[in-house]
Amino acid sequence: MARDCKRDAIRLLFLLNAGKAENYSKDMASIYPYVFGGEKRLQAMDFWVRYPDYLALELISQHEKCGDPAKLNIARAIYENGEPSLRTIPMLRKHFGAYEPLDTALALLECRGLVRPERRVRRTLCRHGQRSVWLHQP
Template structure:
């Protein structure tokens, strides 16, 4: 798969996910820690929704069906009105546990800049990697969104993705994404294809009812 973004573009995208997907947290050993993002698998799952707006639109539709809140349907409609499935899609490969791309080099940039720290833990033979988020990271994305209007999209999108993800961990989010047959049936090592046509049909059907 040809690389469509630079490591620095990936870094700013991940930083928005990590900051807006974090919860308040205090570290007695470091007063600069402001939050924690729990789980690398959760990071991959949320990154998938950023990189595949059509899949996220489908999730918004499901949220509308669960809550009857039209705001989620309107958000899904705006994704297609802005042609996001074509303009903002960043392909990912399907591996054994779902959409994946090695992000160690990207994360190392954020760590080297003093914006976050990775912490590892082991529970029931399962390794979990959490990220402690420093105050400078929050200040950086706030400033970036104000100074560079193009980045405001990442701020808004990652906030709504975090709302939809809720308290679910990476495993639960991956299982949710696997409910899409196109995703689940993608061969290992293959690029996960778009589902925009199917989602658009379902969206149009629902929009006629409101």
């Protein structure tokens, strides 16, 4: 199956907008008033959008914990509308689950001035960075 980078970029922009928070960074807030923190969080949201059956299972699990009928109704609608068979977008499977590199899709959004991806490395023993994506005013 051929990759569609533009479709990936649109899907990520939707997810970034849905999960954004106000940007409190003094030097960035005037240009990018919103920020989305965490690449793993974005990967998880992307997974649920691409695999609606797993999203429905998570909603059912949350319903069992808290008893919220709205979550059960959303899960029921996912299955009744045929979402899993109609809207599943395959992902590359790695050692610890589904993973899709975000760089190409984020680069498409960045070149149009919609976002600015940034990786910050924490000064700890591990060298893993926290990825933030700054969002332009819609």
